[in-house]
Amino acid sequence: MQQLRISIPKPCTQNWADLSPAEKGRYCSSCQKEVIDFRGWTADELQDWFANSNGRVCGRLSQKQLDYFKPKEVRHEGWSFSAKVLLASSLALLTSSKVYSNTFAKSDSAIHQNTNEKGSKIKEEAKPSDSLIIIKGIITAKEDKLPLPDVSIFLKNSSVSGSTGDNGRFTLQVKATPGQKLLLEFKCLGYATKELEITPESVAQELELEMAFSDEGLTMGAVVVSYRRYPLHKRIWNFIKSPFVKHR
Structure with a gap:
């Protein structure tokens, strides 16, 4: 190889x-x-x-x-180095197995308890006023105005993300409350990263964004x-x- x-x-x-x-x-x-x-x-x-x-x-x-x-x-340690790594890994595996077996019963009950507690907290913290909004947009290159594919879009402070297709368009589904400020981040290899702050009320129309080359x-x-x-x-x-x- x-x-x-x-x-x-x-x-x-x-x-x-x-x-x-x-x-x-x-x-x-x-x-x-x-x-x-x-x-x-x-x-x-x-x-x-x-x-x-x-x-x-x-x-x-x-x-x-x-x-x-x-x-x-390339580091030339030979087979002795590989043997050391294998021995260390085996010892670590044996040690972790013993620790896991000794604490399994305790951790199992604790997990169930924490799960129940988290479930109740989630129910308490759920906001009934949250609504699902759809964010649509198109991203083009500033230099030639052509659609920009493979742009990664992230909603900051959340796990929501997406990317543009070959036509430079994207769609995101986000839960938000009226008036909530949402910060979108746009990243594309070779282009300067951009951020855009929006609210649920401002996404009624398709967003249009240009990204410039980053030298x-x-x-x-x-x-x-x-x-x-x-x-x-x-x-x-x-x-x-x-x-x-x-x-x-």
């Missing part, structure tokens, strides 16, 4: 906003190449794409993406791809996890 390494040794100094729109990103007239916008790609997508690509390409990646594919330092932590230029063979113990572990997957 091989470890993919991606780097941009000589970053380009061209301004991304000045480049012409292209199918996969922007076209640079200076080097006569299309610059692929990889910012929203996951690690698996990058791994698959570069594994099947030929030659160098020009791309735009975030620093987090480049850091993920940096060469990893912080972005690198553009010729992408150099290389491979480094994983150590034996990691190849064995990856085979155990995915025995039917062809590993490079």
Whole structure:
């Protein structure tokens, strides 16, 4: 198995906003190449794409993406280190099993008691005036006004979240009381994070939001791809996890 390494040794100094729109990103007239916008790609997508690509390409990646594919330092402790880890794990498992068996009866009754207490508290704290509201909106890129997909939307101080589709639109269902202030946070790789405060009364119409590029932590230029063979113990572990997957 091989470890993919991606780097941009000589970053380009061209301004991304000045480049012409292209199918996969922007076209640079200076080097006569299309610059692929990889910012929203996951690690698996990058791994698959570069594994099947030929030659160098020009791309735009975030620093987090480049850091993920940096060469990893391999520590050569040998099998003795693995044996130590296995022994420590076994001892910890035995100890935790004894502690768990001794405290199971007590914790079981305590859990039932706490569950009942939590249930009563939830009933007491429930607000009958809460109503379900639907928040709809569309997010576009400020530079070209095109719909922006894969934007993550979070309702702060809650577990409510969502994301935009290919058309840049999103829908959230939220419980709120009249006049309650709700803070939405919008995040997208390569774009500056935005926040928007709304109330249930202000979401009668579809929200419209623009997000601008964030040049912080972005690198553009010729992408150099290389491979480094994983150590034996990691190849064995990856085979155990995915025995039917062809590993490079």
